[in-house]
Amino acid sequence: MFQFKWLWHNLKGDRVRYIFALCLSVAGCSLTIINPYLSQRIVDEFIAGPDAARNLADGRGLLIALGLGMIGFSLLRTGLAYFTTMLYERASQNMLYRVRIFLYNKIQGQDMRYYDRNRTGDLMTKMTGDLDMVRHTLSWIIKTIIESLTVFLAAVVYFFYIDVELTLWLLILSPPIFLVAFIFARRVRPMYVDLRERLSQLNTITQENIAGNRVVKAFAREEYEIEKFTDKSVNYSKANKAAALVWLDYFPYLEIFSQGFTVILMVAGGLYVMDGRLTFGEFAAFTALIWGLSNPMRSIGIIINDIQRFFASLTKIMDVYYAEPDIVNAHGDRAKRRYQGRIQFENVSFKYDSATVLDNVSFIVEPGETIAIMGATGSGKTTLINLIPRFYDVTKGCVLVDGTDVRKLALNELRGNIGVATQDVLLFSDTIDGNIAYGDPDMPEEDVVEFARLAAAHNFIEKMPEGYDTIVGERGVGLSGGQKQRIALARALAVQPPILILDDTTSAVDLETEEHIQKSLRELEFPCTKIIIAQRVSTTAEADRILILDGGKIVEEGTHAELLKKRGYYYDVFMLQNEGIGREAKVSGQE
Structure with a gap:
């Protein structure tokens, strides 16, 4: 099957270890027939045989040897089981590490459309629970299948060696067991696919609410979110119980x-002993090894349960494993x-998808020029700047940087020349x-301070408990919106990009701070083309x-003065904002 070919492919580097572990499992489980054979000899020669008394008197050395042999083989099997378990764990953990790194790199290499289509919680589930299920399959499920088959076959072979007819009586139960297992597998598989999807939804709800805790608290929606989480949790619990109850049906x-194996052995085996067809020792061997038939049959349901979970998880993992981005670095990494x-x-x-966001847009920005973009919400401003670093690719036309289509530039080189603050x-x-x-972890501290000054962030950073060494909480918790924007601006300036894109970066700062930032941007010590989205x-x-973008x-298009003369959208915004400022000044004067 393709899933197991995938496992074999990703075992590269540990295949020899894993095959060796499988061989040791087969060898160790094959030894299960040794102790029943030794116990058969002990019973027939020293307990129930016609010469038992004489053998017990004259052959005590053999009895001791057989007893020590049983102890020795038990210790040997235990040691092999321990060693093979270590090999399985080492191989599965190594594979888990490699696949997790590969998937992480795969996710990092995806384009923005991939993140638009996939939920964060679902991706986290694939990287954690689904991967661990694959590791569990490799280290336990396959091991259990191999060991169960080996024990079953070894027991059947030994039973045939002792008595063919009694063995056939025992095996008459195998076909109905396999039929029940097959029906169970067909019924439970779609349930585990649904269970996996419900787990993904539960993790998505959890991730979104933890990340958006401020919004939840701001709107006092804790009870609503708790109810929503409870609903998803109940759905997952019901699906889990439903899958478990199916197993209880079978x-x-x-x-x-x-248990029928034991009943048949007691009835048929007892009759054969009474008829003299079986010795007491042979019957004891059957009794000692009957678990080799019953236990694999008893555990077949658990194995099927885990195999179906494995298929459901691996399907999700392969969605990421074989996903290819639409935007790829086809030109390789360049200096x-x-x-x-x-x-x-x-x-x-x-x-x-089917919605037109930009329609036949054409303009040129010369090196060192500052371009401002303004427009109503949904006019396409952010989409436009996202096309420059190739977060998305154009549907028609082309975007050129230094005269070259961005689709012909190496992604690392293109994005390394662009500073972005949103x-x-x-x-x-x-x-x-x-x-x-x-963007440059080796940056000297004095340079960090200088870029913080340019972004009007130095003063408030100095007042922080540990200055520049203050730990910022997740997503900047503990900082105001304006403070976070200024740190983001300093981060964009710190790479000294020849192209700087600012998406409404000063929306949360006061006018005095904004003026300081504008002055810093005008007086940058490095050449820089600036594209600024602002309202x-x-x-x-x-x-x-x-x-000015619309629809x-x-x-x-024009300078500030030119657009005011046109009396269009820009003029209306100017009048609206200056009227508000005028009212505030008037009220302040009256006070």
Whole structure:
């Protein structure tokens, strides 16, 4: 089956260890017939045989040897079992490590569309619970199957050696057991697929609510979220119980058939002993080894349960394993070279699914120029800047950087030349210094301080408990929105990019801080083309050009003064914002 071929492929590096473990399992389980054979000889020669008394008097050495042999083989089997378990664990843990690293790299290499389509909680489930189920399969399920088959075959062979007819009587129960197991497997498999999906939904709800705890508390929706989580948890619990109860439907049949081996042995074997067909020793060997038939049959349901869980988990893992991004680094990693910063959009259109976001957009940004982009919510501003570092690819037209289509540039080189700071700031659970120097971990501390000054962040950082060594909470918890934006801006400036993209980065700062940031951006010591998305006229006023987007199209273009003369969207925004400022000043004067 394909799933087991996948396991074999990913065992590379531990295949010899795993095959050796399988061979030791077969060898160790084959030894199970030794002790019944030794006990047969002891019973026939020293307990129930016609010469038992004479043998007990004259052959005590052999009796002791047989007894010691049973102890020795028991210790040998125990030692082999311990050693093989260590080999299985080593091989499965090594495979788990390799696959987890591969999947993490795979997820990191996916484009933005992949993250748009896949839930974070689902990806986390694949990286944890699903992978551990695969490891469990390799270290326990396959091992159990091999050992159960070996014990079963060894017992059957030995039983045939002793008495063929009695063995056939015992094996008459095997077909109905396998039929019950087959029916059980067909019924339970879709239930585990559904169970896996419900677990994913539960993890997604958990992740979203932990990440969005501030929003939940701000709207006092704790009770609602608890009810929603409880509902998902109840659904998962019901699915789990349903799958377990299916096993209980079939367990009595398997248990009855398994116990039937002992009943047949007692009846048929007892008759054969009475007829003299079997010796007491041979009957004792059958009795000692009957578990070799009954136990594998008894555990077949548990094995099927785990195998179905494995199939459900591995299907989800392979969704990630074989996923290929639409945007790939087809040109390989290249040594970073600094771009001049010329950006050109040529008849660019972009559709997300069936919705048109950008429609035939064309403009040029010269090196060192500052372009401001303004427009209503949903006009396509963020989508437009996402096309420059190739977070998405255009549907039509092309985006060029320094005269080259971005699709022909190496991704690491392209993105290494672009600094990005967005309104939705993500700070890592690290020091403030580590967050600012994220793009260059070896950055000297004095440079970190300088970029923090440029972003108007130095003053408040100095007041933090441990300054630049203050640990920032997850997603920047403990900092205000404006403080997080300024740290994000410092992080973008710290790589000294030839292209700087700011997506409403100063929306949460006061006007005085914004003026300081604007002054810093104008006086950067390195050449930089700047594209700024903003809604404040105070931010866009000093840009070399302003683009107004509406419905995915550029409807206005020009300088601050030129757009005011056109009396369009920009003029309306300017009047609205300045009217508000005027009212505030008037009220302040009256007071």
